[in-house]
Amino acid sequence: MPLPPVAEINNGSSKRISSDNGTTPTTGTASMLDTTPPLQENVHPNHALFKKMELLVERMQDEKEGVPIKNAKSFMSKVPSVFTGADLVQWLMKTYDVDESEAVSLASLTAAHGYFFPIDGHNLTVTNDGTFYRFQTPYFWPSNCWEPENTDYAVYLCKRTMLNKTRLELADYEAESLSKLQKMFSRNWEFIFMQAEAQAKVDRKRDKMERKILDSQERAFWDVHRPMPGSVNTTEIDIRKSCKLHKPLKTRKANYNVPGGRLSPSLLNKKNSLVNGQASSPHTTTTATADDSNNNQDTGSGGGAPGKKTSVSGSPPMSGVDLAASSSEDLHQMRDLLKHRLNKSHVKMSKVADFLIQSCEQYKEYDPMLTPAEPSNPWISEETTFWDLEKNTKDYSTRRVKRWAFSIDEVLRDPAGKEQFAKFLAKEYSIENLNFYNQVHELKKVSEKEVVEKVKAIWAEFLDPNSALSPVNIDSKCMDKTRKETQGPNPGRHTFDDARDHIYKLMRSDSYPRFIKSEQYRELIAAKRKANSSSASTSGGGMTGNLITRSSKWQVARKHMEVTYGGKRSAAAAASDAGTSSRPGN
Amino acid sequence: MADAAPMENHHPPGTPIVTPATPAGPEATHENENNNAAVDPENEQVQELESELSKLKDKLQSEREAVCDGMLNDTATSLDNLTRVRLKTRRTLNGHAAAIYTMCWRPESHEMVSGSQDGKLLIWDTHTNNKINIITLKCPWVMSSGFAPSGNFVASGGHDNAVSIYGLKGEMLPEKPIAQLTDHNGFISSIRYIDDTQLLCSSGDNSSALWDSNCGTKLTSYEGHTAEVMGLAGSSDNTVFVSGSCDRTAKLWDVRDKVAKQTFTGHDLDINSIAFFPSDRAFVTGSDDNSCKLYDIRSDQAVATYTQLNLNYGIGAVSFSKSGRLLFVACDLDVLIWDTLKSLKVGILSGHEARVSCLGVNSDGNAVCSGSWDAKLKIWN
Numbered sequence: 013m014p015l016p017p018v019a020e021i022n023n024g025s026s027k028r029i030s031s032d033n034g035t036t037p038t039t040g041t042a043s044m045l046d047t048t049p050p051l052q053e054n055v056h057p058n059h060a061l062f063k064k065m066e067l068l069v070e071r072m073q074d075e076k077e078g079v080p081i082k083n084a085k086s087f088m089s090k091v092p093s094v095f096t097g098a099d100l101v102q103w104l105m106k107t108y109d110v111d112e113s114e115a116v117s118l119a120s121l122t123a124a125h126g127y128f129f130p131i132d133g134h135n136l137t138v139t140n141d142g143t144f145y146r147f148q149t150p151y152f153w154p155s156n157c158w159e160p161e162n163t164d165y166a167v168y169l170c171k172r173t174m175l176n177k178t179r180l181e182l183a184d185y186e187a188e189s190l191s192k193l194q195k196m197f198s199r200n201w202e203f204i205f206m207q208a209e210a211q212a213k214v215d216r217k218r219d220k221m222e223r224k225i226l227d228s229q230e231r232a233f234w235d236v237h238r239p240m241p242g243s244v245n246t247t248e249i250d251i252r253k254s255c256k257l258h259k260p261l262k263t264r265k266a267n268y269n270v271p272g273g274r275l276s277p278s279l280l281n282k283k284n285s286l287v288n289g290q291a292s293s294p295h296t297t298t299t300a301t302a303d304d305s306n307n308n309q310d311t312g313s314g315g316g317a318p319g320k321k322t323s324v325s326g327s328p329p330m331s332g333v334d335l336a337a338s339s340s341e342d343l344h345q346m347r348d349l350l351k352h353r354l355n356k357s358h359v360k361m362s363k364v365a366d367f368l369i370q371s372c373e374q375y376k377e378y379d380p381m382l383t384p385a386e387p388s389n390p391w392i393s394e395e396t397t398f399w400d401l402e403k404n405t406k407d408y409s410t411r412r413v414k415r416w417a418f419s420i421d422e423v424l425r426d427p428a429g430k431e432q433f434a435k436f437l438a439k440e441y442s443i444e445n446l447n448f449y450n451q452v453h454e455l456k457k458v459s460e461k462e463v464v465e466k467v468k469a470i471w472a473e474f475l476d477p478n479s480a481l482s483p484v485n486i487d488s489k490c491m492d493k494t495r496k497e498t499q500g501p502n503p504g505r506h507t508f509d510d511a512r513d514h515i516y517k518l519m520r521s522d523s524y525p526r527f528i529k530s531e532q533y534r535e536l537i538a539a540k541r542k543a544n545s546s547s548a549s550t551s552g553g554g555m556t557g558n559l560i561t562r563s564s565k566w567q568v569a570r571k572h573m574e575v576t577y578g579g580k581r582s583a584a585a586a587a588s589d590a591g592t593s594s595r596p597g598n
Numbered sequence: 599m600a601d602a603a604p605m606e607n608h609h610p611p612g613t614p615i616v617t618p619a620t621p622a623g624p625e626a627t628h629e630n631e632n633n634n635a636a637v638d639p640e641n642e643q644v645q646e647l648e649s650e651l652s653k654l655k656d657k658l659q660s661e662r663e664a665v666c667d668g669m670l671n672d673t674a675t676s677l678d679n680l681t682r683v684r685l686k687t688r689r690t691l692n693g694h695a696a697a698i699y700t701m702c703w704r705p706e707s708h709e710m711v712s713g714s715q716d717g718k719l720l721i722w723d724t725h726t727n728n729k730i731n732i733i734t735l736k737c738p739w740v741m742s743s744g745f746a747p748s749g750n751f752v753a754s755g756g757h758d759n760a761v762s763i764y765g766l767k768g769e770m771l772p773e774k775p776i777a778q779l780t781d782h783n784g785f786i787s788s789i790r791y792i793d794d795t796q797l798l799c800s801s802g803d804n805s806s807a808l809w810d811s812n813c814g815t816k817l818t819s820y821e822g823h824t825a826e827v828m829g830l831a832g833s834s835d836n837t838v839f840v841s842g843s844c845d846r847t848a849k850l851w852d853v854r855d856k857v858a859k860q861t862f863t864g865h866d867l868d869i870n871s872i873a874f875f876p877s878d879r880a881f882v883t884g885s886d887d888n889s890c891k892l893y894d895i896r897s898d899q900a901v902a903t904y905t906q907l908n909l910n911y912g913i914g915a916v917s918f919s920k921s922g923r924l925l926f927v928a929c930d931l932d933v934l935i936w937d938t939l940k941s942l943k944v945g946i947l948s949g950h951e952a953r954v955s956c957l958g959v960n961s962d963g964n965a966v967c968s969g970s971w972d973a974k975l976k977i978w979n
Contacts, residue, residue, distance in 0.1 A: 060867065060886065060887075060912070061910055121910075250911070250914075250955075251699070251715075251739055251741060251756075251757065251785075252699075252741055252785070252787060252828065252870070253868075340640070340643055340644050340647060343644065343647040343648065343651060344647065345857070346651055347647060347650060347651055347654065349857065349858075350651065350654040350655065350658060351654065353658060353859075353860065353898075354654065354657060354658055354661065358661050358662060358664070358665045358896065358897050358898055359665065359894070359896040359897045360665045360667055360897065361665055361666050361667055361668055361669065361670070361673075361894070361897050361899075361901055362667050362668055362673055364670075364879075364880075364894045364896060364897050364901055365668070365669075365670045365672075365673035365674065365901065365939075366673065367879065368670060368875070368879075368880060368894075368901075368922070368938075368939065369673065369674055369677065369939055371875075371876070371877040371921075371922060372921050372922050372923040372938070372939060374921075375876065375877075375920060375921035375922065375923075376921050376923060378920055378921060378963070379919050379920040379921035379923060379924070379963050380920065380962070380963045380964045380965075380979065381683060381685070381919040381920070381924050381963065381966075381979065382680070382683075382919070382921065382923060382924070385962075385964055389964055389965075389979055390708070390725055390964065391688040391689065391725065391964065391965055391977060391979050392688065392979065396725065398962075398964070399708070399962075402962065421834075421835070456792075456793060456796070457793045457794055457795060458795070459795050459810075459812040459813070460795070460810050460812055460813040460815070461812075461813075506854060509854075
């Protein structure tokens with residue numbers, strides 16, 4: 013599949029920028045239609061977040077309105093281009109009207125992603141004091157989709173050891189990483205050494221101040237991508253989105269102070285297998301293993317090449333429908349679909365709203381998050397009575413019986429309901445409908461090998477016009493179609509779907525309403541009500557006003573409720589804060 | 599600012615470093631390549647179709663607008679406000695050693711399976727906190743899991759592009775998968791069992807599929823999305839399902855047809871997660887654009903939007919309470935509880951120390967479970 017041309021991508025990106033101001037934009041014109049705007053590739057999964065942070069950082073850097081930046085003097089040397097933590101926090105508090113803790117936390121989060129950093133140390137957090145911080149150069153911003161490899165890190169660490177400055181000495185974890193890298197790249201170490209030397213040479217020629225700044229920025233970059241053990245790794249990517257990063261292509265290669273730019277081509281081309289990464293700390297292992305999965309194409313160990321190969325072949329997204337590339341066949345199909353949809357009527361939203369409201373209200377009683385579960389919520393009372401009762405088809409509550417009146421689906425879903433319904437149908441001599449329905453249901457569950465046999469069995473029992481044992485009544489058109497399928501070459505699970513739908517509708521419109529109005533059902537409800545003791549207490553507050561019915565039969569249940577409501581409050585009955593809920597009477 | 603000047607040699611973000619060979623794309627010209635004489639009528643036909651299509655789309659759009667006589671929360675203003683919903687952590691399930699990416703309740707039960715980056719699937723009895731089974735996966739990059747209704751099987755899938763099925767009972771020991779369904783070209787983002795032998799899965803190769811897990815055959819392949827499908831949800835009778843994708847649309851499918859019945863747009867960024875409303879006529883999607891939308895199937899558009907600004911991670915998971923009145927949404931380190939009808943926040947579940955990556959309410963609605971990158975699962979009610 014071709015990549016969309018560059019122009020489209022830029023359009024995509026500008027749309028993105030304008031809409032990422034922390035507010036949900038109103039739907040753009042493109043999203044209202046079926047076409048979706050062209051998807052942007054080569055975009056970091058966190059790009060929306062980065063855009064927000066970058067806006068913030070740009071404001072901070074504003075010459076007039078931003079954080080005051082100065083060249084500080086300390087001991088014998090000047091410290092170029094820094095700002096203090098206190099200044100930053102104050103600026104945040106003033107500009108965004110937040111309190112100190114929120115400002116510190118916001119600043120620390122932004123620092124953790126590498127947008128600014130303390131000039132000393134490797135800990136990317138901000139404190140509200142005189143510590144100096146410096147801004148990171150936009151080149152190193154995370155939104156540029158950096159994925160520096162271990163070779164780059166090796167060159168960097170190696171270079172550091174060549175510069176004879178005490179303050180550029182490696183920290184312990186860095187020294188550890190370096191030795192691990194030396195083992196890993198022992199065969200290519202000369203290349204790495206050469207690169208490091210070249211970089212160090214260039215470095216020494218630089219102006220002192222400039223060098224200070226560059227060094228610190230480079231160090232901060234590595235603090236983000238190879239974090240100090242114990243700090244948060246912000247480059248951890250949700251694996252669900254990680255393949256996007258690799259969708260198009262190569263990762264970016266750093267243009268570290270080396271004139272002419274890049275690392276040697278031989279290193280570039282080698283996708284070194286980074287199995288076992290580097291430091292043992294969990295944070296760096298995640299980065300390393302993320303690299304691992306991404307780079308591990310050819311080694312093919314473990315569960316086959318995860319992700320990388322396939323994400324590239326998993327076609328780059330095409331913009332919606334309007335493609336010059338789609339064939340006329342696709343367009344025909346699209347047109348038919350749209351026509352079909354236009355033919356279906358759209359329901360008014362207010363009606364939809366009514367339906368949703370009604371549905372919520374109806375089930376409110378059965379929602380344990382809104383109404384305390386009866387007899388008790390197993391996790392709160394530590395009793396499993398609730399589940400035992402559910403399985404019970406002999407003894408059940410009014411609540412449960414009431415539910416069967418909502419719709420035929422509720423009856424069919426509850427084994428107790430099904431039992432009662434079956435009894436009723438048996439009296440009416442129409443039980444074969446329910447049996448047929450059940451059998452078709454079973455058909456969906458059997459394994460592929462048994463399907464044909466089952467189809468024939470169902471046909472024989474319910475549908476064969478000559479010899480069905482308990483024939484069900486379906487119209488002739490349906491019968492013909494079903495017969496053709498049953499006797500054809502490929503009887504499958506869906507053979508009886510039409511017939512089943514027919515029977516289902518029949519039951520729903522005919523047998524079911526009569527069941528609900530029947531003596532049998534009314535008796536069931538009455539029986540349960542009578543069995544319940546009379547004093548019903550309302551749960552306090554404006555929550556539900558639901559009856560907590562207790563039955564003299566249910567000594568066990570009552571005891572549990574005392575435990576639940578007498579002792580702890582059910583968390584869901586939050587409305588009883590005022591303590592107005594009456595205790596279950598003793 | 600005294601930022602380094604020499605580091606200018608970079609490409610502006612967003613442009614591919616390697617540009618395609620022919621910007622117009624080989625396929626566009628493919629039809630025209632072969633026979634110049636045949637070009638014109640073919641092109642014309644395509645153009646005609648395209649103009650017809652855009653007319654139809656406009657018509658569809660105006661129909662949608664015509665029925666849009668107010669959002670859900672407008673109609674629901676007459677309802678009483680819910681009082682604040684306070685749920686407590688009843689269980690914390692410890693056992694994983696790394697970020698948890700997926701969890702799935704067994705239907706009609708309090709058993710649950712969870713999968714994490716440590717390469718293990720754990721099967722829990724959430725009431726007693728016991729681990730019923732521990733399964734070591736071949737590929738630790740697990741992203742999705744499913745639990746068969748009978749409790750006999752669990753399935754998992756991830757970056758290995760395959761759905762692995764493990765048997766839990768009888769002679770089947772969960773050491774090796776009893777089956778692997780390997781026909782996908784992209785990661786497996788979501789799995790749902792229809793019944794013991796059939797399951798639906800969605801994949802990063804832009805498609806979803808219905809599999810017979812006994813025979814290991816793919817029964818249907820549902821194509822139509824133009825980017826990775828990140829989640830799917832089935833209706834309670836399993837006749838239809840909806841899928842949400844990185845192409846920012848959700849599609850409704852009849853299980854029997856490989857072509858989508860309806861497409862729902864409105865999100866600005868990837869849709870990560872999707873869940874059906876309990877009475878099946880609507881579904882909710884959670885997206886990277888920090889909002890969830892409730893789409894109604896019959897009016898073909900969004901009837902409500904639930905936005906939570908200032909999230910770092912977008913919305914990773916959504917789940918309804920039993921009645922549908924409450925919507926649980928995973929937002930960064932917390933789970934927010936929304937009143938679905940009135941579009942108001944009514945609660946928050948805090949306690950995780952890292953991002954909440956998966957959520958689920960069990961069948962009887964008694965509990966909601968949240969799994970997080972802090973390697974813990976919590977049961978709340």
